[in-house]
Amino acid sequence: MAFATLPLLQPGKLLTVRQYHNAQRRSSNNQSHKLCVFPSSVLSGSNEFRLGLRPRISERLSYATIASANVTGPAYDAFVSEGNEFKVEDSVDSTTVAAQPTYLISWGLLWKLVSRHKLRLLLCILTLVGCTTCSLTMPIYSGGLFEVLTGRSSEPLLELLCRIGVLYTLEPICTVIYIVNMNAIWEKVMSSLRAQIFQRVLIQKVEFFDRYKVGELTALLTSDLGSLKNIVSENISRDRGFRALSEIIGTICLLFVLSPQLAPILGILMLLVSTLVAVYKRTTVNVFKAHGMAQASIADCVNETFSAIRTVRSFNGEKRQMSMFSRQVFEYENSGLKLGYFKSINESLTRIAVYIALMALYYLGGNKVKAGELSVGTVASFIGYTFILTFAVQGLVNTFGDLRVAFAATERINSVLSGAEVDEALAFALEKDIKQKKTPGNDFDIFLINGSESKTPGSGKRFMSSLKSGSSVRSLAASGDICLQDVHFSYPLRPDVKVLDGVNLTLRRGTVTALVGSSGAGKSTIVQLLARFYEPTSGCITVAGEDLRTFDKSEWARVVSIVNQEPVLFSMSVGENIAYGLPDEYVSRNDVIKAAKAANAHDFIVSLPQGYDTPVGERGGMLSGGQRQRIAIARALLKNAPVLILDEATSALDTVSEKLVQKALNHLMNGRTTLVIAHRLSTVQNADQIALCSDGKIAELGTHSELLNKNGQYASLVGTQRLAFE
Ligand SMILES: Nc1ncnc2c1ncn2[C@@H]1O[C@H](COP(=O)(O)OP(=O)(O)OP(=O)(O)O)[C@@H](O)[C@H]1O
Numbered sequence: 001m002a003f004a005t006l007p008l009l010q011p012g013k014l015l016t017v018r019q020y021h022n023a024q025r026r027s028s029n030n031q032s033h034k035l036c037v038f039p040s041s042v043l044s045g046s047n048e049f050r051l052g053l054r055p056r057i058s059e060r061l062s063y064a065t066i067a068s069a070n071v072t073g074p075a076y077d078a079f080v081s082e083g084n085e086f087k088v089e090d091s092v093d094s095t096t097v098a099a100q101p102t103y104l105i106s107w108g109l110l111w112k113l114v115s116r117h118k119l120r121l122l123l124c125i126l127t128l129v130g131c132t133t134c135s136l137t138m139p140i141y142s143g144g145l146f147e148v149l150t151g152r153s154s155e156p157l158l159e160l161l162c163r164i165g166v167l168y169t170l171e172p173i174c175t176v177i178y179i180v181n182m183n184a185i186w187e188k189v190m191s192s193l194r195a196q197i198f199q200r201v202l203i204q205k206v207e208f209f210d211r212y213k214v215g216e217l218t219a220l221l222t223s224d225l226g227s228l229k230n231i232v233s234e235n236i237s238r239d240r241g242f243r244a245l246s247e248i249i250g251t252i253c254l255l256f257v258l259s260p261q262l263a264p265i266l267g268i269l270m271l272l273v274s275t276l277v278a279v280y281k282r283t284t285v286n287v288f289k290a291h292g293m294a295q296a297s298i299a300d301c302v303n304e305t306f307s308a309i310r311t312v313r314s315f316n317g318e319k320r321q322m323s324m325f326s327r328q329v330f331e332y333e334n335s336g337l338k339l340g341y342f343k344s345i346n347e348s349l350t351r352i353a354v355y356i357a358l359m360a361l362y363y364l365g366g367n368k369v370k371a372g373e374l375s376v377g378t379v380a381s382f383i384g385y386t387f388i389l390t391f392a393v394q395g396l397v398n399t400f401g402d403l404r405v406a407f408a409a410t411e412r413i414n415s416v417l418s419g420a421e422v423d424e425a426l427a428f429a430l431e432k433d434i435k436q437k438k439t440p441g442n443d444f445d446i447f448l449i450n451g452s453e454s455k456t457p458g459s460g461k462r463f464m465s466s467l468k469s470g471s472s473v474r475s476l477a478a479s480g481d482i483c484l485q486d487v488h489f490s491y492p493l494r495p496d497v498k499v500l501d502g503v504n505l506t507l508r509r510g511t512v513t514a515l516v517g518s519s520g521a522g523k524s525t526i527v528q529l530l531a532r533f534y535e536p537t538s539g540c541i542t543v544a545g546e547d548l549r550t551f552d553k554s555e556w557a558r559v560v561s562i563v564n565q566e567p568v569l570f571s572m573s574v575g576e577n578i579a580y581g582l583p584d585e586y587v588s589r590n591d592v593i594k595a596a597k598a599a600n601a602h603d604f605i606v607s608l609p610q611g612y613d614t615p616v617g618e619r620g621g622m623l624s625g626g627q628r629q630r631i632a633i634a635r636a637l638l639k640n641a642p643v644l645i646l647d648e649a650t651s652a653l654d655t656v657s658e659k660l661v662q663k664a665l666n667h668l669m670n671g672r673t674t675l676v677i678a679h680r681l682s683t684v685q686n687a688d689q690i691a692l693c694s695d696g697k698i699a700e701l702g703t704h705s706e707l708l709n710k711n712g713q714y715a716s717l718v719g720t721q722r723l724a725f726e
Contacts, residue, residue: 245392247389476546478642483542507675561644567635571619575613596631
């Protein structure tokens with residue numbers, strides 16, 4: 001047996017599909033193959049700066065493993081391109097470096113996005129200098145005004161007022177241009193980031209969605225990204241952000257020019273203010289955090305209650321939900337009160353510091369004026385600068401606070417979407433589709449960064465480009481059997497529980513296979529593997545003799561239709577829901593109607609208030625179960641996929657609806673390789689073969705009469721159901 005060492009995902013090296021998948025799986029399942037674990041920061045490339053202060057959260061979630069993969073299995077014909085440089089081994093022992101986490105939001109990405117707007121950026125810098133110059137010149141003119149009014153200066157009052165007037169006009173003009181352009185740049189950057197995050201969530205493996213709640217993922221795009229947005233949108237006013245910083249630097253310089261003796265005293269005082277406020281603010285971080293978490297809990301509670309409103313109603317659960325909500329509200333209120341208390345101390349501290357600075361100035365400045373060392377005008381200017389400096393320092397500290405929150409939010413986004421669970425095959429297929437403009441519309445521009453898609457994580461692209469695609473997938477699916485060969489499977493979040501334990505099953509081309517068995521036997525899991533929501537832990541699924549993993553994932557999705565017990569409809573019109581069967585194509589109204597007629601849905605659709613344009617409500621809630629089911633069947637008919645999976649498609653229906661739906665299903669099954677899962681055995685009697693799934697294996701296989709004659713588990717299941725009917 002030949003052994004070779006192949007570093008996975010190393011540029012220039014090519015792996016077979018089997019090697020790639022095995023190694024990927026092993027690397028994600030670090031329980032059994034873990035040799036050592038490194039924090040992501042160790043493994044991230046030097047050009048990949050992370051935005052964030054501490055690595056704690058990301059380390060917890062995105063540790064990368066260096067795994068030893070002992071990949072064994074039958075020889076695979078090479079997926080070797082570029083001159084067949086690498087031969088495929090029957091068995092490969094490889095030391096692999098797992099997919100390195102790719103941080104979505106990095107300094108590099110931010111700069112890329114910001115630098116798209118160079119002209120606006122230049123305008124912002126110029127107007128920032130303009131605003132600051134105007135603001136900092138004002139106290140000098142105020143001092144001059146004092147001098148004129150007290151008769152110490154001979155400058156004509158009107159001339160001075162004209163100069164002040166020019167400043168008063170220029171400052172707001174510069175401010176408007178600065179704010180408009182800063183805001184425009186950041187809004188555009190945020191739109192791109194939002195699109196990148198959405199896309200990254202979309203291409204995660206299915207287990208990612210098992211791990212995170214919808215609310216948590218929504219928060220990434222709303223509150224977390226909102227914190228990042230606030231860095232600019234909440235910090236473009238005069239006393240915040242860059243303006244505050246430029247005013248602080250400018251004021252200190254001017255103070256030294258005006259009076260080198262007074263400047264250090266004021267400088268030290270201001271430094272004291274900022275240090276005090278900053279130190280104090282750091283101690284209040286946990287209070288802010290608790291308040292944010294309390295707010296998130298309220299959102300979770302609201303989300304859960306309203307999305308399960310029917311269940312709440314049916315269990316009379318309003319009071320329980322109300323009490324849960326009130327608990328969350330009280331927690332939020334308490335943390336809000338605490339926050340107010342801390343904020344008030346914060347505010348007073350700043351004020352006290354300003355008053356101390358002013359008193360010091362009055363005393364020292366007053367004495368110098370009396371001694372004739374300083375003019376009244378200069379002291380008046382100093383008073384102006386004291387206020388500017390204090391508020392600018394306070395504003396800058398607030399900006400630092402916002403920065404801290406934004407860093408934490410960015411770290412959260414990065415840690416959740418570190419790339420460890422990206423479904424690379426899907427990402428690759430999606431990128432390819434968008435590049436080839438397979439998808440209509442120009443709505444994808446926002447997902448592009450500098451003319452190309454954002455860097456999809458992982459580097460198996462060369463290898464993935466060898467995947468079977470397009471017509472070959474369709475023709476293989478239409479012409480060959482689908483075989484599950486010794487398939488073992490555990491869900492990634494429960495690696496210790498074996499759900500499938502050596503399933504062998506052949507779905508013969510163009511025939512109907514029924515899958516029956518007790519609840520929890522693993523029937524739906526087989527569907528999930530066929531749909532490639534998950535990959536087998538070991539063993540393989542072949543289509544016309546080819547390993548399913550060698551198929552382009554999105555092409556495979558195009559050739560498989562799944563109709564579930566509770567089909568999910570989107571919150572759009574009936575017609576649009578049917579057309580969703582072919583989301584990448586232009587579907588004519590005629591095609592939609594044809595599919596609806598074949599699905600026995602046309603008659604009820606035309607009787608709806610707006611016919612095909614009637615909105616179906618959230619998740620199709622404005623339609624009956626049978627109607628939803630028939631729309632889902634019409635959608636599947638339109639898709640015209642050669643492989644069909646019906647997972648309890650009629651079990652929730654009454655007899656009349658079931659008859660209608662069954663008729664539609666018979667039409668749909670015609671000539672397709674079909675897998676039907678049903679608890680009601682009467683609905684699968686006519687299947688070409690029936691497979692009984694038990695303990696993660698196919699325990700019995702044959703036609704209805706063959707299995708009855710066998711007098712095994714199937715026969716007793718049929719007996720039990722008959723008894724139940726009698
Ligand atoms: N996403 C998941 N993560 C972890 N375990 C899961 C997941 N989905 C299902 N399971 C577990 O896998 C086992 C098989 O579930 P599966 O849904 O395949 O059974 P089934 O035969 O389809 O049952 P039923 O007829 O009740 O739908 C069950 O023990 C279930 O708890």
